Amino acid sequence: MSDTKHADPRLARISSSIRAIPDFPKKGIMFRDVTTLLLDHQAFKDSIDIFVERYQGWKIDVVAGIEARGFIFGPPIALGIGAKFVPMRKPKKLPGPVISQEYTLEYGTDRIEMHVGAVEKGERVLIIDDLIATGGTLGAAIKLVEQVGGEIVECACVIELSDLKGRDKLGDKPLYALVDYEGDTILYSM
Template sequence: MQSSSKFLLCSSNSNPLFGSPSAVTATLLPSCLRFPPLSLTIIANSSSIRFKPLRSTASSSDSPQFTEMASKDSKDQDPRIARISSAIRIIPDFPKPGIMFQDITTLLLDTKAFKDTIDLFVERYRDQNISVVAGVEARGFIFGPPIALAIGAKFVPMRKPKKLPGEVISEEYSLEYGTDKIEMHVGAVQPGERALVIDDLIATGGTLCAAIKLLERVGVNVVECACVIELPELKGREKLGGKSLFILVEGEGA
């Protein structure tokens, strides 16, 4: 099935959390371009590429004004993004009518696209002194462990209620109807550690927001959230309380 996803790569240049430009940035842009964290997006389809400002989730004090952008043609596109996007299958009306389900199981069957996905995250977070990769149940468990191993961090599962055997702390979050919780083992992380929160997709943002709150309650510095896919029309990034969000592919939720 033809994927309806767009290609999207959000990257950081001058953010003090990240220091020097990432390898992903260097691949996509010439050195003459300067842009703030999460302020530039490459959106492509089969016929064209254009640049546009991306709404930043950082506070205005941390995000300088966007100063320059330029049109680029397809030869400057990182081919890994196209490969990842085309490997994600879109299933209409699942799990209910009107939903365009972003199926990453087909991405996992494509060994090159799966490796590209992990490599892009590793290139961004390598050498950033991240000691915790927190994976959100369930598909965050797929992407989180290989990233953690590659950057030398520990992997911490953020699980649904009554799944972890030991003593836990929990954070409640709202659903369309009712509430749910996310839990983490007591002692899994320590105050002052630097964490990356990873999931496959951000939709309404409730689960990622709960994961951030849970980690910050015990004194962890959440450096960033990262997802393979964003459904921007659901405005999930607005619930992250100004926390940076890094994504690879922009999908369609309906």
């Protein structure tokens, strides 16, 4: 991450379009809401363009999007770089045979699933979600892809909440985020 002096000028528009909602979903949490970014046509286009510019030429076979907002950002990125899109969903949402991976939440566990055969051994995979906080969901997505022999090229998010140290749960897998909130300070990617 870098400071605003060196950042892509599109990132200022992206970050300013992300709404902060204090005490949601519970007291003490500052929720970063990307739905307002989706209302700003230019900010949404800029975010997709930055990802596509980054990943063109990386020979990515699969863009795997995590439910639900990874479904918003993933398909246009996949189309832009010529990759297939694979949805990673909550339990019992995908028809047919699936593989699954459990992960820990603050109060319990959850699970994500992917169709059997959606990612094949040796395919190069970009995992996309809107936000990384504690890293549990992205960590589970990595395990799911590795379970079938896919190669994680990178994980990507619009927002990183670096105070929550989610990056630590990704092991040696690289993470690229457009906007990083470290407390109330906004940092930008290069």
